[in-house]
Amino acid sequence: MKFLLTLSFFFFVQAVSGQTAIKGIVKDSKGESIPGVNIYIKGTYDGTTSELDGSYLLETTETGKQVIVFQYMGFKTQEEEVELNGGEIQLSPTLRETINEMSAVTITAGAMEASDEKRAVVLRPLDIVTVPSAMGDIIGAFQTLPGTSNVGNDGRLFVRGGDASETAIFIDGLMVGNAFGTTASNVPTRTRFNPNLFKGSFFSTGGYSAEFGNAMSSALALNSVDIPARTQGDLSLMSVGLGYSQTLVGKNNSLTATANYFDLNPYQHIVKQNFDWERGPFGVDGQVSLRQKIGKNGMAKGFFHTESGGMKIWQKVPGQEGRGQLVDLRNHYSFGQGSFKQTLANDWSMYGGLAFSYNVDEYNVAPFEIKNTNQIVHGKVAAVKGFSDRFSLKTGTEVFQFSYRESLKSEGLEREYSDAQVNVFSEADYYFSNSLIMRAGLRVAHTSLTGQSWVDPRFSLAYKFKHEGQVSIAAGKFSQPVVETLRVVAPESSNTRASHLLLNYFLDKNGRTIRAEAFYKDYVNLLTYQGERFLYRDIEQNGEGFAKGFDLFYRDRKSFKNTDFWVTYSFVDSKRIFANFTQMVQPGFAPRHNASVVVKHFVPKLKSQLGASFAFNDGYAYTNPNLPGEMNAKTPSFQDLSISWSYLPKPNLIIHLACSNVLGRDNIFGYQFSPIPNENGVYESLPIRQTAPRFIFLGIFLTLSKDKTANNLNNL
Template sequence: MKTLLTFILALSATSVVTAQTFIQGIVTDTKGEALPGVNVFIEDTYDGTSSDGNGNFNFTTTEKGEKTLVVSMIGFHPSAKTINCDGTKQQHSFVLKEKIDQLNAVTITAGAMEASDVKKAVVMKPLDIVTTSGAMGDVIGALTKLPGTSTVGNDGRLFVRGGDASETNIYFDGLQVGNAYGSTASNVPTRSRFNPNLFKGSFFSTGGYSAEFGQALSSALVLNSIDMPLRNQTDLSLMSIGGDFTQTLVGERNSVTASGAFMNLAPYQSIISQNMDFEKAPSSWQAEILGRQKVGKSGLLKAFYHTEHAKVSVNQEQPGTDEVLTTSINNNYNFGNINYKQALDNGWSYYGGVSASFNQDNIGINGTQFKLTNTLNHIKGVIVKDFSDRLSVKNGLELYHSTYKEKNETSQQERSFNENTYNHFIESDYYLSKNLVFRAGLRSTYNTLLEKIWATPRASLAYKSGENSQVSFAYGQFKQLAKPEIRIQKNDLGNSESSHFILNYLYSKKGRTFRTEAFYKSYENLIRYDSASSRNLYGLNNNGSGYAQGFDFFYRDNKSLRETDFWITYSFTDSERNLNNFESKVTPGYAPKHNASVVMKRFIQALNSQLGFSYSWNSGYNYHNPNMAGEMQSTTRDYNNLSISWSYLPMPNLIIHFECSNVLGYKNEFGYQYATQPNAQGQFESLPIQQVADRFLFLGIFWTISKDKNANQLNNL
């Protein structure tokens, strides 16, 4: 009996042992490196273990038949295989691929500066536009405090790395804006047309930008409007130069923001001395409305419309004569766009829309009347497919329809042209790992006026060199047709061309950002002409060439000093071009070699105030002096501008804001205008091209009203 019991127990023990399956193996990454701490388990059971420091694992299971063996680890794609639990000893190996997401992935930063609260590499937040001293609430004024830009105070537009302002295109929610700046007289600076509070962020490229955007030799500025505001609110502004009213209404799935504004500098100029004789001070009124509607689970439809009317008239002395040039401008402008974006199933998404710009200038020059009419219509559709977390492809089609017409209403002469431009672009991002991403794109174009096809390739590479740092490289070819006022004189003028090479380093950690970039830009087929008379250019051709090269750096810090945010920018640009009617390569008058700025903001709790200042410095501007040998051989003295601002909050929803640009009254000059004929002594007399005024003073009261009392002006500081 004892022998029988012993035999039964032994047989039972043997059955238990033989019912267990022994599973062992190793887990590595795609480079063959062992992965410790990987979860290894049989699906829908409690049987499993974790890999050790060498990536090895082993465990036993009493499960029988076909089962699924799963391995998973944060930051990697899980892997699984079917095994047969048959009571044997088994060996399994797994190779896990890195999982790429927005939290750990490298991003392309060469040539690119984001201004968005959702991007890791934030260089400038949207609200910096309205709180930077010296920017005067202008989008472009704030961007001139960033690397790669130049301050050209007698113009007011955006000049990037030795390029003319026409080399930068501006987009509103991905659709191009025609005539994005207000019309103005010669040497009277202009502003961008849109209210900066409309935008949640911007993408500003100093070069090497995406294949999605084209027809600009230097850069692209993409402004993205707010998707959905938080609450109903009313915003009132009363300023020393005008006022505006904005009403926002928010529903469960829709919202609308409507505003109206007026500006008139006449009262201001009657108090503050000006360096120019304004017959009619700059004045304007504008109205705009932005509506949003959620569609389904992930669709969003936006519609925007902006209308504007502006006037100015100025008398300008002419060197060497007693004559005065009187220029008056009466501008009418309309811009509207409709855009839609939708996330679809299986990694598909879509966005696109249509925009229309209309600009008409009625210009009087010493009694001769001109009417200039320019339209730009833009249609775009883009499909994006995320094949995996490693591979994404963007594919888009565009149509531009543009017209331009000039009419001399005094002589009844006129000329015009219209054209269609068709574009296809395709661009792909491929993550070789979470530390290395490659982007390649191609933009193809057909123009009906030229009856030609061309293509421009783009490529970028970024490597995450450390936990908080990365290196990026970008290359791109870019083509741009001449400005309409030039092409109307010679319709078959070809594209000007540029090639960009950019190397970028970015370090960002806990409130501190350091960014430095080196670049080289070559130019071919630039516009040249033999001579000019009035509005006509003779001998127009594409025989010009040139280059721009240099480096810049940017440091921003809102951690080192309590309640203080500051940034420092420096740019070096060496640029020469053979263009216009010059016979040799020269440095353009809008491209100073050295540009630097310092911006600081400090909130003082005890005073309920934010104090700010900015200091901008440029080396001198080149200009041509006909009294000397050579071309563009003279240089103005350095540009200096110290600006201060003070924002006081007597209540959370009320701001009293004061700002003064060029506090020290520095006599900045941007070149000289010379007489067309020499005087009796054989000298060409000249007048300096100056700022409109030595200083600009601004006082504004901003009041926000909301039913729930949660909206306040602290958001604007």
Template sequence: MQRLKLILTIFALSTVSALGQTVIKGTVKDAKGGSIPGANIYIKDTFDGVNSQADGSFVFETEESGSHILVVSFIGFKDIEKPIELTGKPLVLDLILQEEINKLDGVTITAGAYEASDVKKITVLKPLDIVTTASAAGDIMGAINTLPGTATVGESGRLFVRGGEGYETKVFIDGLEVRNAFGATAPNVPTRGRFSPFLFKGVTFSTGGYSAEYGQALSSALVLNSNDIAEKTQGDISLMSVGGDLAYTKKWDKTSVSGKIQYTDLRPYQDLVRQFFDWEQAPVGKVGELVFRHKVSKNGLLKVYTNIDVSNFRIRFPNINRDGIKDTISVDNNYAYVNASYKDILNKKWSIRGGLSTTYNKEKVGFNNDKIDEVEKGAHGKVALNWDASDKITVNMGGEFFHKRFDRSFGLSDGPLDSFGFEDNMIGSFVEADYFASNKLVFRTGVRYEHSTLVNQNWVSPRLAMSYKVNDYGQFSLAYGKFLQSAQNDYAFVNRQLAPEQATHHIFNYQYIRENRVFRVETYWKKYDDLVKFQSPNDFNPLNYNNTGFGEAKGVDVFWRDGKTFKGTDYWVSYSFVDSERNYQDFNTLATPSFLSKHNFSFVLKHMVQPLRTQFGATYNYGSSRPFHNPNRPGFQNDRTPDYHDLSLNAAILLKQNIIIYMSSSNIFGRDNIFGYEYAAQPNIDGIYDRQPVRQGAKRFIFLGLFITLTKDGQENQLENL
């Protein structure tokens, strides 16, 4: 009975307490005293609460009593949890919310980096831009070449960044290195990137000052992030003027597999359209790709990508040293690349990324009756941890190894079979911390350590960066870093004493992004040390090469993009000024190398004509004259090429929901661009060195394609693939 009394008493008590009401009122302000309207103020585990008014004030009543917790929350601020005692007496509270550090959308390090991403909101480019740029012809590198900091080097096709050579740009897929990212080619025959742009959801093109995570690149890191699990099951058929491909993607709940086979054959096209180059056999290529994705756990994703590429061509070039008799150069290339990566979130504070990539590249090069065989094998393994140490500090750290084996054998018609090779194993590790002083100010300090077994040396490279956000749209960034890159295969396979070449970057950047408009200006100073230098201009014996070369590059890059002013039209303008001199390789003095043009300009335009369901695009590229050495005149690097101009056009027509027709043409006006001259080694009887120009392969390149996507509902198309 007593117990029953007790129960009744409890009931009674709870009824009584329910009758008492407490008024809670006050204001919600930010740290600077500004009122916060719309904040949610409530008692935890009850329905009682209210939103703050325009002046930050609030008032509400609660029937609860005793000890409770008052919660205050608002987008962009940290929640407050405040213990309160409800007794019936009014509570007056002045609440102050602290700004939440937003590591994703707040201030970010932008010096040097151009990002194309769907994930992050503030980016300069979108992945789709890469594939709809007229001059790119579907090549990622071609689209990147319309960004500031790059130079037009038409006879190469590679990325020359801020006074750097083509080899100074390194390509990474999901953080793992790609060797031979460009197709095999012959001198003065431009190449293309091997990877289809539609494999990637994001691209970061860094023109300097990049993270300590990336090494072995003097000038630039191009980081490609591949797609996650496919969206749906579909088949794709492409018919192109230069070949065709078939692709099929199968999607399950947590897994997707895609396979693609591609056949490219330029022979019919080149029979039809007159070429400047004398192709004995135009390039023919077969590519097979396999993409596997598997969601291992809630956040764990395994990615495997395989690319196999077999190609060959034969070309004839007149030899200026043999009275214009043609040399025949043949290239047979077998390439295989495998990239397997895994990422997962371990807990609230830690996440992990890691993977392994391997590259196999075999080139059989024939030069008239001589044969040169080259095999390069590379492997890169990496494990990186991301640690959210606090709401203001994140740390990125990791370890990696690189393995490289390079062999070259010579089968000269008039000499013995000879072969050289070398192997290098390198380990690297990096630590980098971002400190967010506020949502406006971030500092980054990093350091990278590398050890090479080939030269048995250790290196430590520091990295520093900071950004300050002036307002919602504009921010300043600074970056500094030391970068190194091991000697190129051409040198290292003979001379194993060569130390890595070094570059030191200093970058100052201002960026303004508002809605669909982006403005960026960046100035930099880059210093080169330990460049490979020949002992004397005519000594081509690699054993005598040393690291006494040096140089510098300074310049300004400007970028303006506007997708707002004109309806249905998006355009961007890039301008780069670079002033660079080097004393390296066979130079006898400090001079500007031949790949460098002082002024580079690009204008990219995209316009959608809705009634025609067609997107038109145009790209104009300009490069100012390039220096070259003219032995008929005194001095060194003493002459200049004409300027470079190219206007490319394209159009993508959505014929039906799943059928697209695409056409593009480079160099509409058929300008005969000259990239430089080859001079005879000896003067002719008049005492003059004869020369022949290095030109484009043809007046223009015209591309036609028909892309069909097959799905159950027929609503997908390949616009993204173009």
């Protein structure tokens, strides 16, 4: 018996002496302890978990070199190699957070996304075609967002005190020249492209990526649909025209061909107009879209769009009797592009493409015949490398070829210019954690026309709070060439430039979105001149200015059943010396107070969506020559209440009815004055009004497919 006890004690001592105790405290990069970490020896069953205070004790009889694994959800798995020879080992690792794309902070300063692919978006593709006041126009939908101004006699995108020429539009990363239809003076225009082409967009009100240039105020990047869901045909019958689109879808490719015709002449004979039309706007367009998958993760796209149209309008002259001047306008436009996107090995990806825009405008304003030709070619290639889940680098190069020619055919006069611009851009993202990201970028460019080179740095930083709200800051410099109608007169002009500073708060939670942003823009190198187009003189580049203010945005898809609404308010204090002004003035296209409300309510029993939108600003500044000073008067406030009704009687049939300015408010955007006073010494004037008291749109959209369940919104 004594022998057995002695033997048992011997083996117990041997076991204890061969056991190793591994202990320590597991913490994160902030020094806070992490409870519940799974800790084990790789390839064995020996393991434990950390306590509430992060401490742990792992006892094992394993010996020699072993790997200790620390594993916890939301953190990178960490391995430590140790030598086990009995005794005690202290091991207190610091675990690093993994970067989760769905939960990590994103930079929202100056950025508003419209897509179904990301969580933190302001609009979705469907919103673009269902905003009542938009009438199916992409820009009409974005005019309900913070930072924009509704300039009803123009129709283009005006952002934070900037002129419409300060906004650039891109499709799949490639610049679109002359993206808006050509129109006569004070007749609003629209974008040339159907919103159904796009699956999402990125709209920046400032501080945007170093990838984009040639815009001082804003970049609107539209991303086209990849391969559509199914083969289908779409027939559109509208109060202003008709169209048909046929989509053929294969396993790895697709083809879509579309043709449209519009003519406002019949409509304008039925609905009262404020303008004196000789021939209402008309046009025909066609487009072809090709998609081809490349391997497992690549996509090639081809797109071609062409259109032709025109209008004839009588424009009264202040102080003169009769109908005034007859403006006869014809426009021919083509846009084409090819683009690719490919994911490569080792976390590399590439994208790029080539695009061209060609636009010809022909005006006949007796006794003058005018012809303008504008061409832009844009090529880009970029590569992105993910070095880790924390650090990625994007770098690329792009080339622009700008050509412009204008002719005064009746006088036998012509002038033109051509310019090649080379750009190199690089931008890095670094995640310090899921809560903190920094982005730094640089854009370097050179132009052949003047030999000028410039560098535009960009910087952004964003921090996400525990309650999921986040704050972002962004700053940078932005450059663009002088508008072509001035550059052709003064080709030696250097870039106009702006500096941006933004502070943003963003929260998207439980179906509600809150966005608030303060901004400051500083302008330099603006052009000043005397005279009008074709008669410009005394052109100098000594203009300057600023724009400052804040935006508020609230969207709610949760509080009221089947109801979605958003409210926007923007305050813009903008002044500049530019054009033919001699002192700092508030531009006529930059109202100080801008607000909008959009409400959409779905009624299941009626298979209908009812919509209403209201837009407001405090009026437009203008110069009254009967008073001293410049920009010395202001119009009454702009107000527009629009409504819409979308009815789905069958899954493949949509009937859409919309009416803008339902109340028929007489919105005035400024005044035209006679160049000389009358016999009483008064400069006579004419108000600049909208084209009609209201616009009514009726559309019937029928989709033809095998299963008869697809409709015109199928690819949004």
